[in-house]
Amino acid sequence: MNRTIVGFAAAAAVALAACGDDGNDQGPDAAGDTDGMPAIDAAPRQVIMENQTLVPGELVEGIMTGGPSDLAIIHLEAPAAELDWNIHGHAGGGTQTVYEEYNRMVADYSFVPSAQGDWWLLLRNSGPTDMTISVRVELYGDMQWRWQ
Numbered sequence: 001m002n003r004t005i006v007g008f009a010a011a012a013a014v015a016l017a018a019c020g021d022d023g024n025d026q027g028p029d030a031a032g033d034t035d036g037m038p039a040i041d042a043a044p045r046q047v048i049m050e051n052q053t054l055v056p057g058e059l060v061e062g063i064m065t066g067g068p069s070d071l072a073i074i075h076l077e078a079p080a081a082e083l084d085w086n087i088h089g090h091a092g093g094g095t096q097t098v099y100e101e102y103n104r105m106v107a108d109y110s111f112v113p114s115a116q117g118d119w120w121l122l123l124r125n126s127g128p129t130d131m132t133i134s135v136r137v138e139l140y141g142d143m144q145w146r147w148q
Contacts (some may be wrong), residue, residue: 043062044073044138048145053132061123061148062137067116070141074121076107077134082127087111089119102126120148 005014052060064072064087076085085107086100098119099105103126113119139145 005063006094044140045143046113046139046145047136048137048139050135051132051146052123052131052135054123056128059122059124062121063146063148064111064119064121064136064137064139065117065145066113066119066141066143066145068113070113070139070143072111072140072143072145073138074107074111075134075136076104076123078105079131080127081105082125082131083107083133084124084126086122087119088122089117091115091117 005093009029012045048062052127054060066072074087081103083104084100085104086108087098088100091116098111099109111119121137123133123135125133137145
């Protein structure tokens with residue numbers, strides 16, 4: 001069943017990309033132009049699937065290195081609506097937040113970098129107890145991934 005859902009999600013993403021919509025109604029992507037979203041191959045080049053266990057207030061960051069021709073499809077799941085997360089960059093020594101959500105149990109986001117560089121996926125446990133976050137990141141193009 002999970003394979004069916006993943007296949008459906010990939011097909012839906014291709015259909016949405018074809019009509020100029022990335023399927024994310026929560027705000028703009030880093031690129032700001034959904035028509036410029038890279039084409040999705042039949043399968044991601046790499047899939048990151050890991051669990052991150054965080055104590056209250058703890059955060060962890062994954063680093064995505066890529067540019068406008070790359071894509072990361074992010075899926076996060078937490079056992080309670082206590083997951084805070086964002087995607088941000090550090091161009092010129094500052095911090096530029098691309099997208100951010102608080103108190104989520106599930107989060108889905110398609111990320112196309114606006115420029116070549118490092119982009120951080122920050123996960124934080126905002127709850128009162130330890131929790132394990134399921135992280136799935138599908139990488140397309142030349143996008144690279146590493147945990148900080």
